[in-house]
Amino acid sequence: MDKRITLPITKIITEATDIKTFGFEYDLKAKPGQFIMLTDFGKGEKPFSLADCTKTEFFITIKQIGDFTTRLFQKDVGDLISIRGPYGSSFFISQGNVLLIGGGFATPPLYFLSKELLKIGTKITVINGAKTNQQLIFSDRFEQLELNYMSTTQFGAHGNGTAVDRTKKLLKKEQFDYLYASGPEMMLNALSTILKDDEYEFLLERYMKCAVGICGSCTLDPIGIRLCMEGPVLPKRIVEQLTEFGKYHRDASGMRIKF
């Protein structure tokens, strides 16, 4: 069950100055929305969502944020990395007409989802939002798929609003059978207020320690579902029960931190 494997990095793709995608040749058998725990021995271990997973390869997209990711960014193709997983829940693969809403470097799991949805002929619209054009990632990949792709940036010369703004506009014109979103929690929180009548799933993030459902670091108040086991993909009926959603999360010590 603790599926730890140690394997070399086979691809490194620079997405933006501070965002890279790492590829590994391995049949991970993961589903869209699931995550792995990545170990840099002697430095630490962190969860990362899968940006793509085929029968031969899997990918994770990482933003350089702290010491851990800075060290990862110094690694080269051929360097060994140890991982365990895949862990957690995955997105419901819906038929019909669906909308995927991504924010910043949290968008890549929706690319993996798009590929799986297309396999059953689902009609897909993607809204990919970022702060700036430079931070907008995966556009070229989405554009290669048979789907309706829209990108939007909040700031800069071509700034035309947030992913939430764009979603509001689109929902006035078009109805969707199912919606999916992955992004910063305040984006998801804003979306939840405009999706009162729609069915959706959100990909949430919390500090995780054991990732196998024992330590209690990622239980969500008040119902106590464990984001590493029952999440990270949560359906609307669960999200609506979370009193901490959009308000606070917990750090490594378990202390509450306001968003």
Next chain:
Amino acid sequence: MLKSLETEFLGKTISNPLVLPAGIMGMAFSGFNISVENGVGIVMSKSLTLVPRKGHEGPVITEVQNGLLNSMGLCNPGINDGLYEIDQFKERSQIPVIVSVFATKTNDFLKLTLKANRSQADFLELNLSCPNVFDEFGIPLAASKDKVYEIVKTVKQNSKLPVIAKLSPNVHDIVSVAKAAESAGVDALCMINTVGPGMAIDTKMVKPILFNTFGGLSGPAIKPLALKLIYETYSAVNVPIIGMGGVTYGIDAVEMLMSGAVLIGVGTAIYYRGIDVFAKINKELNNFLQESDYQQLKDIPKLEKLDG
């Protein structure tokens, strides 16, 4: 037919003998909620310290044959925030709560005790035996019967709550430590903490898997050792024992009850059988009572005590 799994512990009636041990699911009040929903009879907080601790970097856990190695490093939000989580849980629940605390000095245990007095917790556990902070704090307090006596004595003089001492299996003579705690007035014992510690190695990287190199062993591998130590201790003391160590199925809990324990901790089994493991074990206990023609949990006999 449903048999009664009710049991008594230090004057309180508990709906079933299963305890959520310290360090399992007990970071937030929501972790207590989901454990209770899944059938646990009594919950315990993470071991709380005077100031918050982030614990070790990862990996903090890895699977080994028939068990888990873990080295969380006593991550906890600190006594103030930890007690707040307990109080939040207590707002909506009648389930008894054990607040577990960790310190390395008698005076710090005293400070923690005074804070716990002002909470809604029902019992106070003194974690004298974390095996995973050796670098920081040295040999666990539970290795010294004099230290255990001194701490328990001081805490007992100041605690409004019944006091439980958590003992380490990683000592030369656990029975003499248990007796020291008893003579200092402890109300109950909790045993065993994780064993070892041990280690696991990533053979491709040539590195220890756990960030902390070493980690305490839990799970089915340690059950025979737990049974033996609980039985020896039960034979030598008169205070109730919360038994734990590798209990995964109902029959393991029966063995532990027979060895002398009155309550049974279940932690690592969540990994093997899911968060509803408490309900599953309770059902198996019920089946055992039926098959054995016992009317209730309290009818399960204990082994004859070892001759002193």
